Amino acid sequence: MKNTGHQPRKRFGQNFLHDDRIISRLVSAINPKADDLMVEIGPGQAALTTPLLDKLNQLHAVELDRDLYPFLRAGLEPRGLTLHEADALKFDFTTLMTDDRPLRVVGNLPYNISTPLLFHLLAYKERIADMHFMLQLEVIERLAATPGNKNYGRLSVIAQYYCQVDKLFHVPPGAFNPPPKVMSAIVRLAPRKLSVEAENPVLLEKVVKISFAQRRKTLRNNLKQLLSAEQLEQLTQDLTLRPEQLSVEDYVKLSNQIASFNDASLL
Template sequence: MTSDLTLREHLDAHGLAAKKSFGQHFLLDLNVTRKIVRFAGPFEGRAVIEVGPGPGGLTRALLESDAGKVVLVEKDPRFIPLLTELDDGSGRLTIVEADALKVREAELTEGPTHLVSNLPYNVGTALLIKWLTGPWLPHSLTLMFQKEVAERVVARPGDDAYGRLAVISQAVCEAKLMMHLPAAAFTPPPKVASAVVHLVPKAERPSAQMLKHLERVTAAAFGQRRKMLRSSLKQLGGAELCERAGIDPEDRAEVIDLNGFLRLARASAGETPPAEPATDGPTLMRRKKA
């Protein structure tokens, strides 16, 4: 396999540099990319889609793995020649020059498909929401984000990072933060650290229609997160909506857990939310109200 030095040499030889407008930061250390692929696998012959491969640092590790097919979605045409050099003629590698926000992933592979990517910083959150709420959901997602975005994906009620992204992500998937990477690991180094998150879709998750209601509720609640829910959710029913969902209308969004938001979404959709299960202790973490 090509070394880290050779990857850098290839970039220099082709006169290529990261484009700030594309949010590009290249991870060229094959030891690190192999570790990410181990977190993502085993693939057991299933297909893998990688978004934004750039010069192919992560791609090389994927091609060493047990993935049956590796599909690259790259928007920047400058990197297509470099990625083409990785094709050994076995038919495992497919390169698609396209905008990942617009591509239809279901048309790229057949059967269960993993998604493994060092996502461009400027579209990482938008891509995650697309995959979580759209018609195509991968078998698993192993994604690198800016550290603050990764922390938002896995945050729990009461955490500073807890918000809409955490609720949507955890409604659909089990989410775990796998590793941190310093800015120095990238070329060029970004101004922030990065982290890898592994997400596995739940067997039971909200329908596409219910996810739309969940998005509406969380957008309103966290859009005015310092306000009580009776105020932040006023346009959706305010105190009455909360009461139908079994939620204290004087609580704030930051203390409502996933089940609470799911009940609010069901109430918003006109459904009767299931009763809160009995527990030995409180189900929601509460803070003193101002």
């Protein structure tokens, strides 16, 4: 199913997976069950789609490249593929959730849209069981980074607030056509709830974004653009620390204390 004659397109960030050993490891990590409600983002030349359909009764797929539609329809719709001709960044994933089954999401994501797509998917976290993605290794290291690590930042805090993040294994450039110039890896994201929850998730994201706006500055300096001097003095968090020194739970507690100010200008 992989010899379509289709040339990978830079504008879609296409690097097609072709290494059977990597594909087998990825399918094993996903561990699909026949009745799973699963969607693949960017099926491309169906390298992952085909073995998934061997395990599933039905598979949804969201694809933007129109040139791939005839190939995917002719070869895989009879086997249970439901193709959605759409941009995953704009796709409403609730349209797939027609019963009580949680959604499972998989895909070899284009590097140029990986971060905004992750944030888009987190909007559906309450109905998602897990997500398995092929991503640039650098992005996965940011997702999984711990406090004090140079890769720890806004993406780390927000992703880990909503999900358990597990880096599974590396994927070399030669596993793709064309080979990317960077190393890739597989990550598993499983939505969860922490023991400390944000009273206002929108405010949490704003606090985290502002805190990491200038990494080398202290929290006090960064939060000046959000809070008054009086409000800063009321915070119990040590504001002499730099943003990468706070844990996810620290940021949740900080945002909850800021939310308690009941200041509409903060939102």
